[in-house]
Amino acid sequence: MPEKNKLYEAEITGITSEGSGVCRIDGMAVFVPETAVGDVLRVRIVKVLKSYAYGIIDELIKPSAHRTEQSCPAYHRCGGCVFRHMDYREECRVKEGIVRDAFERIGGLSPEYDDFIAAEIPERYRNKAQYPLAVHDGRAVCGFFAPRSHRVIPIDDCPLQPELFSRIVRHILAYINNSGLTVYDEATGKGLLRHIYLRRGNYSGEVMVCIVAAGDCSRQLSGLCSELVQDFPEIRSIVLNINPERTNVILGSRCVTLWGSDTIKDIMCGNTIEISPLSFYQVNTVQAERLYGRAAEYAALSGGETIADLYCGAGTIGLSMARSAGRLIGVEIIPDAVRNAIENAQASGITNAQFRCGDAGKVFEQLRREGCEPDVIVLDPPRKGCSEETLKAVVSAAPERIVMISCNPSTAARDAAFLGTLGYKTERISGADLFPRTRHVECVVLMSREK
Numbered sequence: 001m002p003e004k005n006k007l008y009e010a011e012i013t014g015i016t017s018e019g020s021g022v023c024r025i026d027g028m029a030v031f032v033p034e035t036a037v038g039d040v041l042r043v044r045i046v047k048v049l050k051s052y053a054y055g056i057i058d059e060l061i062k063p064s065a066h067r068t069e070q071s072c073p074a075y076h077r078c079g080g081c082v083f084r085h086m087d088y089r090e091e092c093r094v095k096e097g098i099v100r101d102a103f104e105r106i107g108g109l110s111p112e113y114d115d116f117i118a119a120e121i122p123e124r125y126r127n128k129a130q131y132p133l134a135v136h137d138g139r140a141v142c143g144f145f146a147p148r149s150h151r152v153i154p155i156d157d158c159p160l161q162p163e164l165f166s167r168i169v170r171h172i173l174a175y176i177n178n179s180g181l182t183v184y185d186e187a188t189g190k191g192l193l194r195h196i197y198l199r200r201g202n203y204s205g206e207v208m209v210c211i212v213a214a215g216d217c218s219r220q221l222s223g224l225c226s227e228l229v230q231d232f233p234e235i236r237s238i239v240l241n242i243n244p245e246r247t248n249v250i251l252g253s254r255c256v257t258l259w260g261s262d263t264i265k266d267i268m269c270g271n272t273i274e275i276s277p278l279s280f281y282q283v284n285t286v287q288a289e290r291l292y293g294r295a296a297e298y299a300a301l302s303g304g305e306t307i308a309d310l311y312c313g314a315g316t317i318g319l320s321m322a323r324s325a326g327r328l329i330g331v332e333i334i335p336d337a338v339r340n341a342i343e344n345a346q347a348s349g350i351t352n353a354q355f356r357c358g359d360a361g362k363v364f365e366q367l368r369r370e371g372c373e374p375d376v377i378v379l380d381p382p383r384k385g386c387s388e389e390t391l392k393a394v395v396s397a398a399p400e401r402i403v404m405i406s407c408n409p410s411t412a413a414r415d416a417a418f419l420g421t422l423g424y425k426t427e428r429i430s431g432a433d434l435f436p437r438t439r440h441v442e443c444v445v446l447m448s449r450e451k
């Protein structure tokens, strides 16, 4: 067994779904962050558990051929980009492996794998950023939380975000530091401003600035609003989100529009999409469009089908398929997102779509009682996946095909395996990289009813 604080020489042979390299020392798996397959290292053991251990690089003896120069000054401290030190092709190979591993090991499934949907541009792809605020040496700063902590690492320009976001943030910080506005302190619950939250339509270029505060400070922000709209013509909406709770959930439920429109617009899969501060919208628009394209291939619509899009958010997936189908029913739990979805259908001239608000499983059961029998069901749940009740309700409608999209291959594999016990065969899977440089990977799964 390796011993804490001791040094060992080892070679990295694999990467975990968390993005850590793995090597074996004295027969035990040791996880070493910021490494690549092929690295030969001197590893310092920092923690030993029953069946595995954690180490850090003491010396890189022979670097892997997959290593690249990484240029972000916050890389070591921020922890967001766990793959920034390796070339992007290798990152995609690793991510494809993470998807396969989940379906084989957790799901016990052996589907066909279609080509991995790699990003053409792995930088500056995000259309949304949420920067926590903090006070360092008496001045307001913002950045990202350090891994597994609520300590803010100030970041001047994150290479995953549009450069415009960094300029807007600098302006807001300067304003805060010159005004009497206070920054919220998580430990004491005192102070006002909590987060700076920005969104930008990838194709429209429209920007929403949302200030998250512990209380209503609309009047104190009026000067900031005038400055921002003067300096940044891209801004179409400035919103105050009020979150008085002592929680680490970023957004509160109340939004007050301080300037301009309540929403911004973007285009996705050719449809006009209206985005509210509280609505989910995929952060990498270009890659999401390619993912939804694959989902549409899997749905194999011929024109007359009824589709149910469960967990539909602002309706993007279902609306991208609605023109090839007879009828679309979307279900989503956030009321603002449902309103967005209804408006998005209208704005895009789609007349065969309906949206309902509520829990996916419960609303779907209700729809079943009303006689709804979808031919194809699209599921796009949050990270925790679907409940067994929801999956049973889905199966009770006996759809020909289920297309599941997931940002968490482990829960997707679990849910696919459960659907397998209910008569649905996992046929095909594609991995897709919607979050280059980070540990996250998305997948889309085609399941069909066994005859």
Ligand code: SAH
Binding pocket: 279, 280, 281, 282, 310, 311, 312, 313, 314, 315, 316, 317, 331, 332, 333, 334, 337, 358, 359, 360, 361, 380, 381, 382
């Ligand atoms: N399909 C959309 C959104 C996917 S994210 C898109 O691609 O943009 C998952 C969505 O599920 C979020 O909009 C979230 O609000 C919603 N959601 C979470 N729990 C839910 C539940 N129990 N029932 C219905 N929707 C839920």
